[in-house]
Amino acid sequence: MLASSTITISRAFTLTLTFKFSLSIPSLLHSSTKTHMDSPPRSLLVSSASRSPPREVLVQDTGDGFITLQEWQGWGTVSPVPVMVSQIVHDLKSLEKNIDAQMSFAGNGGKLQGDFKVQEDKKHRATYEALGDSEKKLQFFASRQIACRLLGSRGYLCQKCWLAMEDCMCSKVKPCSLWHGMRFWVYMHPKDFLRQNNTGKLLWQLFGVQAATLCLFGIAEDEEIMWNAFKCAGKNKVWCLYPNKNAVTESVQEAFGHGSPVDIDSTPVMTAGDKTLNFVLIDGTWSNSAAMFNRLKEQAKSVWGEEKFPCISLTMGASAMHKLRPQPSWDRTCTAAAAIGLLSELQLLHEFSSHGFDEQADAVEDALVVLLEALTSRRLRMGRSVTRKVRHNRDIC
Known part of the structure; x- marks a missing residue:
C-alpha cells in the first residue's frame, strides 16, 4: 500500500511495507472504559x-x-x-x-x-x-x-495514561524532548478517545502536548488549532503519514533527503510560522481513517486552493501491539510504532542525523513496551487470553 523503500532499520519493530494508525479495535479490551457515573459521589x-x-x-x-x-x-x-x-x-x-x-x-x-x-x-x-x-x-x-x-x-481512568487507575503506568514512562523543529498532530477519531489500548497518547506523554498535539476529528475547536498552525507553517511544511492508494506519496528520502525542496533549519528557536515540520498521524480504525483523510483534503482545498494533501510513505511493519490487538494484516501497525518509523528513517538522513531522532524513537519504543506490559498484565489478571488471533493470512507479507 505504501511506496517501497530500500531503507532498512534494525530495531525491535521489524520494518516491512505498510502501517496503520488504528488504535480502536473493539475486541481488545472490552473492559477499557467500564464504570458508572451519577451526579453526586457514590x-x-x-x-x-x-x-x-x-x-x-x-x-x-x-x-x-x-x-x-x-x-x-x-x-x-x-x-x-x-x-x-x-x-x-x-x-x-x-x-x-x-x-x-x-x-x-x-x-x-x-x-x-x-x-x-x-x-x-x-x-x-x-x-x-x-x-x-x-x-x-x-x-x-x-x-x-x-x-x-x-x-x-x-x-x-488515569487522565494521563488512559488506563484504569489500578493499571496506571505513568511512573514507568520517561519523558523525552522532541526535536524543536518538528511537531506531531495525533488526528484522533472520537471513538478512539480514552481507549486504554490507544498508543497515540504515548506521544504527548513523552514529548508534551505542544510537541505532540491531540486533535479530535469533528471537534471544531481542536481542528481550528491544528489548521491555524498549518496555515502559519505553509503547505510545504505539512505531511500526513497515511498509506493512501489514491494519493501521491513520497518516501522520507524523497521528501527530506539531499536536494529535497524542504528547507531544514536547525537553529534553536522554531516558532509557529517559520520552519516547523508538521506530521499528521491519523488515529482511527481503517474504516474510519478514509473519512478522516477526506476531511483533511477538503480543508486543504479550502485553505490552500487544492485538495491534494501531502503524504509520506514509510517502510513499516508489525509492532509488539500485534500480540494483543488484531489488525487487518501483520504489516499494519499502531500510531506509536508509525512515529518510531518516521523518527528512525529521519535519523538515517544526513540532514537530520544530529537531532537525536534515534534516542527519541527509543523513548517511544520503550513507552510502547510499558503499555503492552500493562495491558497484558490486566488481561492475565482478568483471566483473558493474551494471544492474538491471526487474521487475513493473504495480507501477510
Whole structure:
C-alpha cells in the first residue's frame, strides 16, 4: 500500500511495507472504559454486560453538569472546552434529573446503559435528525461520543495514561524532548478517545502536548488549532503519514533527503510560522481513517486552493501491539510504532542525523513496551487470553 523503500532499520519493530494508525479495535479490551457515573459521589458496580469482573468505582463529580478546563486539558487536549461537548454534558445531566434515572456506563467506549440509555437515545436521535447539514451532524456525533467517554471515565481512568487507575503506568514512562523543529498532530477519531489500548497518547506523554498535539476529528475547536498552525507553517511544511492508494506519496528520502525542496533549519528557536515540520498521524480504525483523510483534503482545498494533501510513505511493519490487538494484516501497525518509523528513517538522513531522532524513537519504543506490559498484565489478571488471533493470512507479507 505504501511506496517501497530500500531503507532498512534494525530495531525491535521489524520494518516491512505498510502501517496503520488504528488504535480502536473493539475486541481488545472490552473492559477499557467500564464504570458508572451519577451526579453526586457514590459507589456503583459495573454492569454485568462488561467482560470484566464487577468492581466498585468511587465517582468524583460535582453534579453541576460542567466539564472544567482543567479536567478537559487533563486528558491531553490543548483546546478550550468544546462548546458542543459542554452542551451535551449539560443535557445529559438535565435529562438525568428530569426522568429520575441515573446515568450508567459500561462496555467499550463509555456506552450508556439501562433505562437512561433508552430515553437518551430517543432524544439524541431526534436532535441529530433535526440538524440541517452534514458538518453539524458530524460535530454533534463527535461531541456526544466524547461527552459520554468523559463522564464514563471520571474516577476510573488515569487522565494521563488512559488506563484504569489500578493499571496506571505513568511512573514507568520517561519523558523525552522532541526535536524543536518538528511537531506531531495525533488526528484522533472520537471513538478512539480514552481507549486504554490507544498508543497515540504515548506521544504527548513523552514529548508534551505542544510537541505532540491531540486533535479530535469533528471537534471544531481542536481542528481550528491544528489548521491555524498549518496555515502559519505553509503547505510545504505539512505531511500526513497515511498509506493512501489514491494519493501521491513520497518516501522520507524523497521528501527530506539531499536536494529535497524542504528547507531544514536547525537553529534553536522554531516558532509557529517559520520552519516547523508538521506530521499528521491519523488515529482511527481503517474504516474510519478514509473519512478522516477526506476531511483533511477538503480543508486543504479550502485553505490552500487544492485538495491534494501531502503524504509520506514509510517502510513499516508489525509492532509488539500485534500480540494483543488484531489488525487487518501483520504489516499494519499502531500510531506509536508509525512515529518510531518516521523518527528512525529521519535519523538515517544526513540532514537530520544530529537531532537525536534515534534516542527519541527509543523513548517511544520503550513507552510502547510499558503499555503492552500493562495491558497484558490486566488481561492475565482478568483471566483473558493474551494471544492474538491471526487474521487475513493473504495480507501477510
